[in-house]
Amino acid sequence: xxxxxxxxxxxxxxxxxxxxxxxxxxxxxxxxxxxxxxxxxxxxxxxxxxxxxxxxxxxxxxxxxxxxxxxxxxxxxxxxxxxxxxxxxxxxxxxxxxxxxxxxxxxxxxxxxxxxxxxxxxxxxxxxxxxxxxxxxxxxxxxxxxxxxxxxxxxxxxxxxxxxxxxxxxxxxxxxxxxxxxxxxxxxxxxxxxxxxxxxxxxxxxxxxxxxxxxxxxxxxxxxxxxxxxxxxxxxxxxxxxxxxxxxxxxxxxxxxxxxxxxxxxxxxxxxxxxxxxxxxxxxxxxxxxxxxxxxxxxxxxxxxxxxxxxxxxxxx
Amino acid sequence: xxxxxxxxxxxxxxxxxxxxxxxxxxxxxxxxxxxxxxxxxxxxxxxxxxxxxxxxxxxxxxxxxxxxxxxxxx
Numbered sequence: 001x002x003x004x005x006x007x008x009x010x011x012x013x014x015x016x017x018x019x020x021x022x023x024x025x026x027x028x029x030x031x032x033x034x035x036x037x038x039x040x041x042x043x044x045x046x047x048x049x050x051x052x053x054x055x056x057x058x059x060x061x062x063x064x065x066x067x068x069x070x071x072x073x074x075x076x077x078x079x080x081x082x083x084x085x086x087x088x089x090x091x092x093x094x095x096x097x098x099x100x101x102x103x104x105x106x107x108x109x110x111x112x113x114x115x116x117x118x119x120x121x122x123x124x125x126x127x128x129x130x131x132x133x134x135x136x137x138x139x140x141x142x143x144x145x146x147x148x149x150x151x152x153x154x155x156x157x158x159x160x161x162x163x164x165x166x167x168x169x170x171x172x173x174x175x176x177x178x179x180x181x182x183x184x185x186x187x188x189x190x191x192x193x194x195x196x197x198x199x200x201x202x203x204x205x206x207x208x209x210x211x212x213x214x215x216x217x218x219x220x221x222x223x224x225x226x227x228x229x230x231x232x233x234x235x236x237x238x239x240x241x242x243x244x245x246x247x248x249x250x251x252x253x254x255x256x257x258x259x260x261x262x263x264x265x266x267x268x269x270x271x272x273x274x275x276x277x278x279x280x281x282x283x284x285x286x287x288x289x290x291x292x293x294x295x296x297x298x299x300x301x302x303x304x305x306x307x308x309x310x311x312x313x314x315x316x317x
Numbered sequence: 318x319x320x321x322x323x324x325x326x327x328x329x330x331x332x333x334x335x336x337x338x339x340x341x342x343x344x345x346x347x348x349x350x351x352x353x354x355x356x357x358x359x360x361x362x363x364x365x366x367x368x369x370x371x372x373x374x375x376x377x378x379x380x381x382x383x384x385x386x387x388x389x390x391x
Contacts, residue, residue, distance in 0.1 A: 036350065210355050210371070217359065249352050 002121045003132070004167030005315065006067070008285035009060030010160040011053045012043040012272065019153070026149040033153045038248025042156030042273035044141045050082045051089050053159035054137030055096030057281070061133065062097065065163040069099035073129035076120055077105045078112025078136045078277035080186055080306070081143050093135055109184070110244050110305025112136060112277035114175070114313055117162075117301075121170050135161040136277035143186050145204040154247065155205070156273030160281025172231035173313035174223055183211045184306040216250045216304045221257035223312035224302050231314045235259040239297035239317070240287060244304055245269035245279040254302075276305065293317045319389070320382040322364065326357060327378065340379025354381065361385065 018041045019030035033039055045053075054077060062069060075097075077090035082105075084092070090103035108115035113136040123129040137159035144155050187201040220243060228235055238260050243251050248269060255262050266283045275282060280301055287293050297317040304310040320340065328335040331347060338347070344354060358371045358381075369388045375381040 036352065210351055213352050214355050214359065217356065253356050 001124055001127065001166055002168060002170035003124045003164040004169035005317065006163045006165050007061050007065030008160070008162050008281060008288045009057045009062075009064055010158065010278075010282045010285040011056035011060065012158040012282075013045045013048040013053065015044050015046045016041050017044045022153055025146075026152060028149045028153060036247075036249065037154055038267070038269055039154060039156075039273045040270045042271075043158055045139050045157045048139075048157070050079055050137045050139035050142075050157070050159070051092035051096065053139070053157065054079070054089055054093045054135045054161070057137065057159035057161040058093050058097050058133055058135050061161040061163045067131060067163060069097040072097075072099045072101045072131050072133050074101050074120070074123055074132045075099060075103040076116045076132065076134050077103070078108070078116045078134075079105065079138055080107065080109055080112070080276055081139045082137070083139075085188065089137060090135070093133075093137075099133075108175075108177075108277075108305070108309045108311065109307055110246065110274070110276045110279070111175075111303040111307065111309040111311040112305075113160075113280045114173070114301055114303045114311030115309070117170070117313060118173050118175060118311065120164055121173070124164070124166055130166055132164045133161060134164060134281070135159065136275075136279070136281050138276040138278045140205070140274070140276055143203070143205050145202065145206075150209055151205050151207050154274045156275050158272055158275040158278045158282050160278050160283075160285050162281055162284065169316040171233075171314040171316060172227045174227050174230075174311065176219065176223070176310045178308045180308070183208050183215065183308055186306065213247070213250060215308055216246060217253045217257075219304050219310040220250065220254040220302050223310055224254070224258060224260075224300055227312045227314050228300065233298055233314060237298050238264060238300050239294070240292070240299050241265045242280055242283050242287075242299060242301045243267075244274075244302065245272065245283065246274045246304070279303075319385045320379070322361065323357075323378060323382050323385070326360060330357070338378055340377065340382065342378045343376050344378070345376070358385075365389070
């Protein structure tokens with residue numbers, strides 16, 4: 001026993017920031033950003049918050065799934081940019097929705113949503129839950145270094161969620177970690193300790209672009225091949241690949257290494273940028289709302305990010 | 318040997334004549350950016366069966382060939 005996805009939902013801040021607007025305070029241009037990343041615009045919080053977006057995405061998901069908050073048995077949230085280290089974002093979402101179930105966060109950076117789905121699958125396998133809400137919600141604008149043109153242009157804010165119920169549609173998965181903070185890191189603040197004598201690294205996103213690209217391309221193609229092979233499903237049978245929306249160049253390079261037609265790779269980063277743990281459920285909700293998914297479709301999800309981490313799974317819609 | 322492979326790979330990528338590419342050709346003039354370079358290095362790794370951690374900036378085809386040769390211990 002694992003789960004099936006009953007419904008999806010998403011929420012984004014209303015403020016749109018275009019590449020041209022970034023070029024007014026960063027040494028960059030629409031052409032440079034478009035060619036290197038594929039991002040044309042992103043949403044950025046003005047008064048919204050990560051958990052506020054998570055609550056809204058969760059509310060829409062429950063509504064679409066005709067489910068009341070009290071019916072939930074668990075809320076799992078994935079984020080790296082919540083307003084609080086404690087409480088966990090899932091607790092903020094629980095309170096915002098008026099749910100009564102246990103709630104916890106899973107942190108696997110941009111791979112967080114896939115790790116959260118796999119965590120949920122474990123609770124279903126033990127028969128402990130009937131309905132679980134999994135949410136990815138990010139306010140990356142609070143951890144982006146807005147003076148660094150290499151990273152500031154990539155990220156965006158947003159949230160997405162899936163409502164799961166007991167079923168057999170979570171077919172195969174793979175999680176991977178290669179520990180260390182050398183390639184991607186988001187340090188926390190040292191606070192006001194009068195004793196600390198070490199170096200305070202700015203509590204913002206630090207990323208080595210080329211090494212991230214290299215890691216992402218190799219794990220994405222390999223993870224997709226591996227989960228499909230373990231599931232005994234041919235690449236040609238995949239209806240949609242839902243890749244983490246880090247950079248269109250990563251997706252394009254992974255495409256070349258796979259035998260899945262290019263148009264089956266879902267992309268929304270042109271409009272939303274890299275929304276970290278929220279990217280996968282936001283893309284999924286986009287496909288769902290656009291009526292592109294048919295029950296029975298084989299979906300492959302693939303994510304990668306800080307950790308370094310990667311995760312992939314095969315889900316039957 | 319490396320220069321030859323690199324030229325072939327570049328020509329195939331860019332759909333141009335290998336004769337157009339020499340050691341002094343800059344990646345910029347070919348319209349190739351840093352991410353393309355990483356991708357090419359990955360392809361070369363697969364072809365040569367070695368790990369090449371590209372950790373320095375290379376501007377020309379010749380510089381990349383030299384870097385790879387150094388990594389190969391030649």
